[in-house]
Amino acid sequence: MKMKMNQLKRIKFKRVFTLLVCIFVLVLSIRYVISERAQATVKKETEIFTDAKYPTVEMQTLIKDQTHGGYSVNYPTLQIKEIDQTLKAYVNEEIANYQQAIAQKKIPKETSTELTITYDITHYSEQTITILFNEYQFTGGKLGEPSIQTFTFDLPSQRLISLQDIFYENSDYLNSLSMIAFTELKKSKKLAESETLKAKTEPKLENFSQFSILGDTIVLYFQPFLGSNGYSKTQSIAIKKAVFDSILKDSYKNTKTNKNKIEEAPPIHIVTELPKPSGIDPTKKVIALTFDDGPSKEPTTLILDALKDSDSHATFFVLGSRVQYYPEIIQRMLEEGNEVGNHSWDHPQLTRLTEEQVKHQVWDTQAIIKKVSGYEPVHIRPPYGAIDDSVRQCLGGMGVSLWSIDPEDWKLRNKDQIVQLVLSKVADGKIILMHDIYATSAEAAVEIIKQLKAQDYQLVTISELEEVKKQRQEAIPSKG
Numbered sequence: 001m002k003m004k005m006n007q008l009k010r011i012k013f014k015r016v017f018t019l020l021v022c023i024f025v026l027v028l029s030i031r032y033v034i035s036e037r038a039q040a041t042v043k044k045e046t047e048i049f050t051d052a053k054y055p056t057v058e059m060q061t062l063i064k065d066q067t068h069g070g071y072s073v074n075y076p077t078l079q080i081k082e083i084d085q086t087l088k089a090y091v092n093e094e095i096a097n098y099q100q101a102i103a104q105k106k107i108p109k110e111t112s113t114e115l116t117i118t119y120d121i122t123h124y125s126e127q128t129i130t131i132l133f134n135e136y137q138f139t140g141g142k143l144g145e146p147s148i149q150t151f152t153f154d155l156p157s158q159r160l161i162s163l164q165d166i167f168y169e170n171s172d173y174l175n176s177l178s179m180i181a182f183t184e185l186k187k188s189k190k191l192a193e194s195e196t197l198k199a200k201t202e203p204k205l206e207n208f209s210q211f212s213i214l215g216d217t218i219v220l221y222f223q224p225f226l227g228s229n230g231y232s233k234t235q236s237i238a239i240k241k242a243v244f245d246s247i248l249k250d251s252y253k254n255t256k257t258n259k260n261k262i263e264e265a266p267p268i269h270i271v272t273e274l275p276k277p278s279g280i281d282p283t284k285k286v287i288a289l290t291f292d293d294g295p296s297k298e299p300t301t302l303i304l305d306a307l308k309d310s311d312s313h314a315t316f317f318v319l320g321s322r323v324q325y326y327p328e329i330i331q332r333m334l335e336e337g338n339e340v341g342n343h344s345w346d347h348p349q350l351t352r353l354t355e356e357q358v359k360h361q362v363w364d365t366q367a368i369i370k371k372v373s374g375y376e377p378v379h380i381r382p383p384y385g386a387i388d389d390s391v392r393q394c395l396g397g398m399g400v401s402l403w404s405i406d407p408e409d410w411k412l413r414n415k416d417q418i419v420q421l422v423l424s425k426v427a428d429g430k431i432i433l434m435h436d437i438y439a440t441s442a443e444a445a446v447e448i449i450k451q452l453k454a455q456d457y458q459l460v461t462i463s464e465l466e467e468v469k470k471q472r473q474e475a476i477p478s479k480g
């Protein structure tokens with residue numbers, strides 16, 4: 001019995017002791033956490049993490065945690081002295097410029113400012129590495145300013161390189177880049193309207209200072225620019241290296257040494273050849289074939305084959321809801337020089353819809369076309385041609401394209417009758433409306449293309465027709 005009492009006492013003591021130790025540890029750890037937090041809030045210095053994608057790359061973070069004059073800057077270090085110094089010097093200079101801007105503009109102490117710099121390693125191979133910095137700076141005024149800066153290093157020599165270094169001397173690479181950039185950027189309505197497009201794509205080295213060399217493409221980046229709705233996104237164009245086959249230096253072409261160390265997402269907006277001069281003679285007859293309600297598999301493909309065989313182009317006003325099923329057909333249309341237009345998401349009469357519904361119809365369609373092809377349509381054809389002022393206000397300046405010849409192919413469903421009807425009405429400058437979802441319409445289109453070519457018509461897209469009309473100083477015909 002006595003033994004038992006002693007044992008019990010001992011057990012009780014053990015329990016109390018354990019409890020005390022626990023409390024002690026708990027108090028210590030709480031104090032530790034609090035002091036860490038306190039330190040973190042007063043800290044203004046470097047934090048280092050290993051880059052999640054490239055284990056040999058470390059991400060450096062500089063944070064000054066203040067609303068006025070504060071900043072958040074990330075940059076990588078690669079453990080390559082020359083490169084690390086260049087990148088560090090760049091971010092330090094950006095911070096200094098930002099602080100100078102605040103001082104010069106005499107921004108009051110209570111006004112908040114911002115400098116945020118983040119980066120992406122767009123490519124890291126045996127041959128080159130490219131770091132793309134995205135910067136956002138706000139030092140008063142209405143809008144903060146986004147900008148980009150790329151650094152491409154040749155790794156064997158550890159040198160910072162420009163585009164001029166990757167091409168053979170005396171090669172005409174600048175003119176090729178200029179042609180491609182102008183042609184591709186013009187496809188975006190916003191940029192086409194911007195007056196600076198020509199200047200920004202002139203064949204000067206400084207216009208092509210932002211770039212990245214990937215496995216089999218060269219990517220050009222263009223600074224965000226200020227439009228009527230604020231700043232645009234950074235535009236990029238990936239050009240297949242094959243386009244520069246004879247002028248690109250071998251070391252930047254070599255697929256082995258240019259293979260990225262991690263798998264990289266393929267670029268969206270890819271250019272595979274130099275833009276061809278349009279070859280359209282404005283003094284000769286032109287006609288625009290347009291196809292609505294697609295894309296579809298067989299009919300659209302049949303039409304595309306016929307266009308390609310006769311070196312002709314047409315415009316396809318597609319439905320956003322169908323685009324997701326035929327992304328490769330949209331890509332083919334564009335690759336072969338045809339135009340893709342917007343025909344709404346699922347074909348409602350837009351004039352009956354609320355503003356919000358119209359915006360969904362128009363902008364979701366723009367978005368899906370852009371997603372699958374990198375291209376943003378510049379023309380819309382409202383279903384049934386139904387349009388009014390409130391619909392127009394939702395179109396963001398997109399051109400409205402109607403038609404001048406309507407054979408009602410959807411009703412006839414008879415190849416010969418469609419061909420006859422169209423051919424009886426054709427004339428220079430007309431826009432023909434057909435539908436690439438019916439076999440009869442596609443077969444008729446094949447015949448119409450053949451006959452029009454025989455009559456010396458140039459088969460052009462809506463944009464090309466507008467260009468010809470502009471050159472002829474005529475107005476584009478509306479529905480009639």
Ligand SMILES: [Zn+2]
Nearest residue numbers: 292293383384
């Ligand atoms: Zn339609």
